Amino acid sequence: MLLIGLAMERGLIRHFYKRTHAEQILVTFGLAIVIQEIIKANFGANPIPTSAPDIVAGSANIGTFLGLGDAIVYPWWRLIYLTFSLMILGGVFAFLQFTTFGMVVRAGMHDRDMVNLLGINVERRFTIVFGLAAVVAGLAGVMYAPILPPDYHIGMDFLVLSFVVVVVGGMGSLGGAVAAGFLLGILQSFASMNEIKSLFPGIDQIIIYLVAVVILLVRPRGLMGRKGVMED
């Protein structure tokens, strides 16, 4: 995953840092289609069942554990997934916040050119970050596979949603993305409740976009967005 990410960045993406955002989005979108079709040609279009390791199969009876009766059940694998993603999140946060490398990346997000003029080879660092991002996304995919059997088209299902989450959270803000992810996820579940749906039919279909609109109107740069990122 790291290697694919690095290769992608070196081969294609880096030539686009100076292009417009629209072109950056388009070229990566084109690449996504190409990769997707290559996967289809090799693995077919049908989802591929992937089971979690047997040792963590089944579900945890959280209710009993917390003394709330046996009504709250949650699959072990999802709990592991949750723990794991919190760890990754913590790792990424620490990396960005407490290392020099992270400092350079944060600075580079705001002002590539200036960081460059301070003698730092931003491009090379962005390559590494791109590779790491690919690793994180890849890990997410691997871990998610037992929950959602993967097929060649799975990327597209997440594309728009992740885009919305990042922007609603605030471009360039890790905390914002996490907060937006939690917020939208919880609201989605909330809107899926029968009581809510009978009040507002179809609310579960649009809640995410509705919230996105409201947030962007109230907070122009998303939940935790900063001035200057992606605004040139």
Next chain:
Amino acid sequence: MKQPKINRRDVLKGGAALGLAGAAPMFFTRNAYAASYLNDPGNAATVTLGFNVPQTGAYADEGADELRAYELAVQHINGEGDGGMLNTMQPSALKGNGILGKKVEYVTGDTQTKSDAARASAKRMIEKDGAVMITGGSSSGVAIAVQGLCQEAGVIFMAGLTHSNDTTGKDKRRNGFRHFFNGYMSGQALGPVLEKAYGKERNAYHLTADYTWGWTQEASIKASTENIGWKTNNTVKTPVGAGDFSQYITPVLNSGADTLILNHYGKDMINSLTQAVQFGLRDKNVNGNDFVIVVPLYSRLMAQGAGENVKGIFGSTNWHWSLPDEGSQAFVKSFGQAYGFPPSQAAHTCYVQALLYADACERAGTFMPCEVVGALEGHKFDGMGNGPTEYRAEDHQCFKDVLVVKGKENPSSQFDVLEVVEVTPRAQVEYAPDNEFFAGGDLGPCNNGSA
């Protein structure tokens, strides 16, 4: 191939356009070269059929399998290969020399499982490639959209995989025919089997894909399970392509229901079933009943995608390759020889549809749609894998036995994931044309199109 020709008509049209601009079309409408019907092959040595299947998107594998079946059907109709079901079909007017002595050619297109794209692709086949019949598809929305188009254009539509009641219910058309079974039939077939396996005292919770097919299936299954005494605890609509169904599954745990019915198809079904199993639903015991899951519409491809999780789960299907009858075996054999694995039910229904169409033309003695409609309406046949079958004249729905299947406990191969539990006799799934689930439509007159 004859397609990139510039014929005189086009040249005239171009020239006219140059000179007359907007007024031009008045002179060169399609009626200028009148013939008896649209895309009449006339004296040509070949006849063109259009195979419109999903090649991209979630159902691409199903579409690929349909295309394989069509290619096989064309070979068999043209007298190549081992003849497959041509040898078992009864009655059969097919001679293995094409249709009416014309060699069958075909064109293909991608429906993308989108109504617009499917119609555009079908229109290309009709307008450019001169197809006299369009067939294929892997979802009801597309089937209904293309069926409407074929009606308006004036060609025959032989539906592929479409399970919604509406296809031969409120959206039925004179030029369209469906061999595949439907949601109502699934319900009728499943009811008794479920009663036998799980008893009369059940409390069912439906998760339903929130679009027309899901709704018609939910209504059908609800009616038939309530008929055997089950209670319906709740029916919940889920957005198509929800991916994560956990927020819909967790409420099931505390609902008091002991049966989950998943009115999902394709990826939705794979995901909701996988996740329901992960949430331990099948390990639960509610009101003294072991919790069970039912997937009313099964497809082998989907079952493969859900892997282990389908074991022991009941559902219905139009056809399965393990059927022992002569017709099925002949088809499985030639498909297996050509491609190395057994065909799916989508492949089967498409193959059969192609043969039925060819046979109807042969019997009608022409490709003229209205004559072919006449030959298909009320046509009774056998030897095609589903026992004695009838294309009912009133709604163009095939009536035949329905299979109730169960996820196999010990699959012997990746294709061997379902076992046939019961072959529900045709009488049990039959219904009156004006049944409440199918009311509201009108076949209307047939359309030969204007050449």
Next chain:
Amino acid sequence: MNNNKRNYFEVNDIHAYYGESYIVQGVSLNLKENEIMALLGRNGAGKTSTLKTIARADNPTLTSGEIYLNGESIHDKKGFEASRLGIQLVPEDRRIIPGMTVEENLELAQVAEPIGWSIERIYEHFPRLAERRKQEGITLSGGEQQMLAVARALARDIKLLLLDEPYEGLAPVIVHEIERILLQIKEQGITTIIVEQNAVAALKLADRAVILDTGEVAFSGTAQEVLDDEELRLKYLAI
């Protein structure tokens, strides 16, 4: 290498574009070590663009011409390489990195070799920054941000300092303070090119002056010559 024949810093006939627009149209400059040059001209004369081109910023794009510093070619280098060779730009809009404290902004300048003043030394010279070290850089006042921008350059090893409009948008009181800092820099003997609207203020610091007009050099001489030649000032500087 014919180092010895070259000046300490030399720009030969550079041409540069912002996208499609031709903005630097053949500028040549040269400086001796420890010299301070004022680069003057009206709005849009191409001063800032010339500085950015020399610093090898992403924009504008250098299409032809040569730049040498201390015998090293700069025109074939990227921005970060130019900075490592000792060219430090203090941009007109200061470009303090948002989301980072004063101290982090300074630390950022010391990620890459070669390093100039230590952060302690910077704080000694700029006590105001020391007080605000934990404050977010962009929340500082304009003058303080300018101080930080200069300090950030000093945190790197400087062979050539490029100052772009150091006084721009600052209140007169603050201008004095910045002026004091720039005089300190002059005492350090740092080779500098200063671009400034306020030509008189720039000429006070400078040894030599170059006037640009529509992307080309219109005058080159000593700072005193410009101060003395009223006609020249009227024609190109409108003062």
Next chain:
Amino acid sequence: MNIMKSEIGMMVVFTIVILTMPLWLAPIGAGYPDLLQKFAIFGLFAIGYNILFGLTGYLSFGHAAFLGIGSYAAVWSFKLLTMNVLPAILFGVVCSGIFAFCIGYVSLRRSGIYFSILTLAFAQMSYNLAYSVLTPITNGETGLQLTINDPRILDAAVTSATGLPSTTLFGLSMSGYSGFYFCAVVLIIGFFIALRISRSPFGLVLKGIKSNQTRMKYTGFNTRPYMITAFVISGMYAGLAGSLMAVTDPLAGAERMQWTASGEVVLMTILGGAGTLVGPVLGAGLIKYFENIFSAFNDKSLHELFSFLPEILENGVVAIIRPFVGEGWHLMLGLLFMLIIIFLPGGVMKGIDRIKTKFGSKSEKPAEQSE
């Protein structure tokens, strides 16, 4: 090249090229009514999109919503009022204009990527609702179709042989070539209006907004009414295209509003050349051609296509091309996007420009090139 500079010359050339499409597209297999109609309709859609994106630089990611609304409105007009296409088109354009005003009014409070996300959100909401909850109005997944029992209050009881009446322009059926010529005429009119807009003072303001919105604001200029107007106009173009889709094929499906459909028009515009007048039409043609023609190849037709080659060569060529056509046409499309964006950042029009300058003829850039 002077001919391209004068408006009249340009219009004449454009008109001739469009109207003779059946002729010169036939040799490449695209000379049949449905695809020609699609060229014209999506050309119109892209021209309209370009008024917003090409002139102002605002990247709307939800323009397909207006296309869908135009389609639904037109089909409802067919169902309730009359099979005549003019009321349907009018109704479609007005409805989408109103929607565009509402969505634009809110979305244009933000710019850049935030504007894109707002428009995307609105379009996705429309799509999701049309697909499910609004089924009584939209007929959900199946799409809104005509039925025999529709009231059609303005039409006398006309019954057609097919059971369903077809769309007409005062009796002239709108299917087949007549449908294409109708769309082509609308396209030409739409092109002319777009030409006038881009060269009007209004168009100049929009271009000014693209190059520097903040500066325009500092000069005391309120850009908002201009932006909203541009947004509504381009939404109406989309609605017009949508209603033409219903005219040539009376069905309206929800997937017309999905984000992929919005993405398609962005691709068309950028592939052809954003900011140019002809580029978007070209891009639309290119994408629709790929979608319809490349997806239709299969083993058999490929072998026939290359049957003029010696057999070994034929098999080789087919083996190389096969993965890129038929079920692999998406791969081809993806590669094409990448190639054009990488090597021709300004789109096809830019490429044509470059070729022109390369091959001597010191022609100036066509005047409509805004960049």
